[in-house]
Structures are given as structure tokens and as C-alpha cells.
Amino acid sequence: MHKSSHDDRGNLVNYYDIMNVPRDADKAAIRSSFCVLIKRYHPDSSGENSLDYRKKAELLIKGYKVLIDDALREEYDRLLFSVQRESPHGFVFLPRKRVKYSISLEGLLKTRLLNKSIRRGERVRKFGQDVEIFITAVEAKKGIIAYVDLPTRVLCPLCTGSDRDCHVCRGVGRIASTTMLQVSLPPPIKDGAKIEFDLLAARPDKLTSFTMKTLRVKVTMIGARGAQ
Template sequence: MTYKDYYAILGIPRDATQEEIKRAYRRLALKYHPDRNPGNKEAEEKFKEISEAYEVLSDPEKRAIYDVYGYSGLKSSGYKGFEDVSDIFKTFSDIFEEFFGFSFEEKTQTKPRDGADLSYEVVLDFEDLFQEKRINLEIEKFEICEVCKGSGYDPQKGVRICDVCNGKGRVTYTEGFFRISYTCPDCKGRGTIYIEKCPKCKGSGKVWRKKELEVIVPAGIEDGSILRIPKEGEPGLFGGKPGDLFLRIKVKPHRYFYREKNNVIGQLKINFISAILGDKVRIPYFGEELEINIPAGIQPGEEIVIEGKGLPDIKTGKKGNLILKVQVEIPKKISKEGEKLLKKFAEIEGIKDFVNELSINQKDSKKKKERFWEKFIFGNK
């Protein structure tokens, strides 16, 4: 008997929640749905496979049997899976309606049905956050069939009154005092029968489409934010409202800068001479060049704040600050001449105790030089 790893089929961990299971199935159902892959037998088989996995893992009882006894335990309990795609549509009529706004089966009534919401991820570079950005987004979704206008039947052939229920949509069965009324199995409660289903949408009332949208992303938006685009989800049927499009923002990390609220944080590497004497340096900064004033005697770890050069607040537009954390670079090697000058400087400044450590013995000279620089820059600790 072939082993089936339903968790691997849906791409989820074994401790996945019901919400994670449903989300994984929706994503794969969109990818392998027969309407999106006409004539593709491989996609059809994959659609059946993921639907079988979802049927088992979304049912607590079946899932418990599967987790303990595996696929063979399910088979022994009488589980048969799906014979064909139509079985899937019948079984998951409600879930497909939740996912896509319709169930791929004729409904029992034509009351308005709202369309499903859609969710997409938008990836931005860090520099995109400094100003409003317009992006062209291509989305894939179902839209109302232009041939049948969402009715599902061939407009050239029309419909006829259902012979079984005489157009009432329900059938009544009476035996003695017992009476039961149920939805007409032929017309599914419509009261009419398609003479022929729409050749374009095969009776669903919707077709798969790619659509391009121009989306405006506001300046200063944060990673993980959600943008709602009204009425750009799946269309409704029979007068139902269209769903919304939700865009989850993902900001790629920058090599040199990161964000804290609306402030931009980075490091400024300077040499020890600039740290002692002060300096002016120019740095490239997202399309401009900034002149940074380094005060004399600045210490490692101190911050230089440039006001108004951070990110704009998404509501007020007020900009945060650029905060540069100073990192003093200590040279690992210096020339003989440089060493003499530094010794002289140390003598002038009265730090002979440091200088004496430089040349006691050749074996320890490297470590002692490093200690000298540490004390020279960072001071005694």
C-alpha cells in the first residue's frame, strides 16, 4: 500500500493548526485548480492529492487515526478518498465558497453571495520607504464571466422550467401523515435548468484572469503592515459585494541601516585621528550626500544625530532622525615613523607608562601594541 504523507503534501508541520492547514490548502487549490490548468492531467491529480490531504487533516477524527496508524489505518477504517474532481467539489462546496466566493456547484438559491478576499505580499527595498511609491502589481483571481454575466448558463440556449419541481425549487414527499420538503436535486433549488452550461466558464459564472493594478504605498510604511484595497478581491455573485485585496508589506533588510520607529540607525566608522581632532566627512545616503560634523574627542559608541533625516511618519509625515553610532577604527599596523611620532605624542601628553609597554620585548610586542591602542582610544577601565 502506497504511503501518503499528507503533511508533506500540504507543506505544513505535523503540529499545524487548523488555520494553517486551511491556508496551505487554499494556496495549493488556487495553483492546481482545474479551471486554471485546463487539460493538465498532472495538475488534476495534484488537485485530488491536496484535497484528500485536506479532507483528512481538517477532520479531527480522521487526523487522529492518520497520526497514530498512518494511511493504512485510514484505509482500514473505510476511508476511500476521491474518485474524481466532481467528488471534491461536492464535498468541499462550503469551503470553496469561502475561498473563492462560489463552490463550483450549482447553488440551491440565487441570493447574493459576497466575493472572497485576496491576500498578496509586496516586497520593498529599505530606500522605498522614504517617499510614496507607486507599484504595478499583477494579481490572479476569478472574475465574472463576460459571456454569461455570472449566470452560469449559455445565454444562446437559455433555461427551462425544471420538470421535477415545476419551477418551485423544492420537492415535497408525502406518505400518510408524514410529509417532508427538500431541495430539488435536479435544479438545485433554482427552479430552472440550464439547457446548456456556459461554454466559457462551464457553469461556474466566473473565469480565471490576470489583472494589473497600480498600488500606492505610503511613505514610512512599516514591515508587516497590511494595506487594504477595497473591492479588488473576488467578485460577488447575484449582486453580492466583491471582496477586498489585502497587501502584506515585507521590507528587505538594508546592508548598513535599520529602523527604530521612524529613526534610521547606522554606524559611522572613523579613524582615531578624526576622533581626537574632529573632522567633517561626507556619506552617501539614499539619493543624496550628507556632510557629517565629527566633534573633537568623540568616544566610541557615542551617537551623532542628524535631525529630520529619518523616515516620515505614515500619518503625520513628520520625519524621524538619522542616528549614527560612532565606531573608531584602530590601526593594526603603523610605520616606524608613525610609531616614533606617537611615542613623542605620548611623552608630551604624559602617558609614558603606555609607551614603555610598547618595546619591552619583541615576543610580546604585538599584544602590548594592541593594549596600547586600546588604552589610548578607550582609556583606562
């Protein structure tokens, strides 16, 4: 893999995190996320020319070139997954296929906005959680890190909601998007455990806010209840 995929310290850059897409994202999802993010951070569209924004835009462009090319992505994935089987703390990275979303959160991710006729609280009480994760006994002893996609609203970086003719947000003042949240569960993890995460405290940055105030996660042990 080319050195451009590593940061100044020689560490491999996680382009999936940079691009805010899951590791199994198809090309359409990668293009869609890239278009949203590059508008937010590129100086030509954001109106912001700070060093942080320029670096973010550069990473987005590099990440897009790697993930959109089948050969480059295959090589990158092989290298990335070989170094990310476990975190520096010994936590195990959970495969995304073992993160299951409730119907309420799935709908929210698809539409980006809540259905006004049905309150999210009522849906959550019905299903008991937003996300259910399935882990093994070994993972329960080591602790796990899971990535959860959550709907977000991004304050328009160009007009900050003050221009109805803004070409970035189309006058809405915010951009509907999704953000991948890293959820860490330290050991020991008990089967059936229910954990609530405060999303107000986990706000990604000053421009971005989650559309939900809390994330409710339920843990199910694989084998304990026949979960797959």
C-alpha cells in the first residue's frame, strides 16, 4: 500500500472512518458520503480555509480514490484488517454484521428524520433497544469495540443557516447525514446487558449533532440464546 495511506507517524489511516462509511459499503454509498463530506470540508464549497479543513478534505480525496478502486481497496483492506483485529487495549473489533438495528432506528437512518406521526420513544419502548450486538464468550472476556451508524444533522459550514439561497444546504441551514459512532464495552460483558449512551456528550464536533439524545444497546451472547 502506498505511503499516502499512512499518517505522519507511520500509522495506517482508517479511510472508512474518514469517509464515514461501513467497511462493507458499496461504491454508491462511498460516492454519496464523499459528496456530502467534501462539500462540508473543501475550501471552495465550505468557505472555510483553515488547516484542519484542508487536511480533512485531503484525507477525503485520498480515501475516496482508494475505496472506489477495487484493486486498491482490496490491498488496503488486507492491510487494515491485519492490524485491526484487536485494539491497543486488547478489545476485539466486532464485525458489523453482528450489529443489528431495531426497526425504528433503521427507518430513521433511511429517512434521516423522524416520522412526526410516530414518536421515537414509543418505538424504542416497543423494541427495548436501538441496537442489539451479538458477541462470543471470548469477546465478552476481552471487551469489544463496535461501530454504529447514527443519523446526524450538520450545521451548514458555509451559511450557518443564514442564507436561504445557499447552494450547499439549499437554504435549509443544515445537512442530513450519518455518523459512525465507536461504541466500547469493557470486560466483563454480561449476556442480556443493556447499556445507554449519552449522545449529547458524544457530539462529533461543533457543527454536527445526533438526531437522537441517547443510544440504547442490548448485548446478546452467541450460543446463549441461539443468536446468529
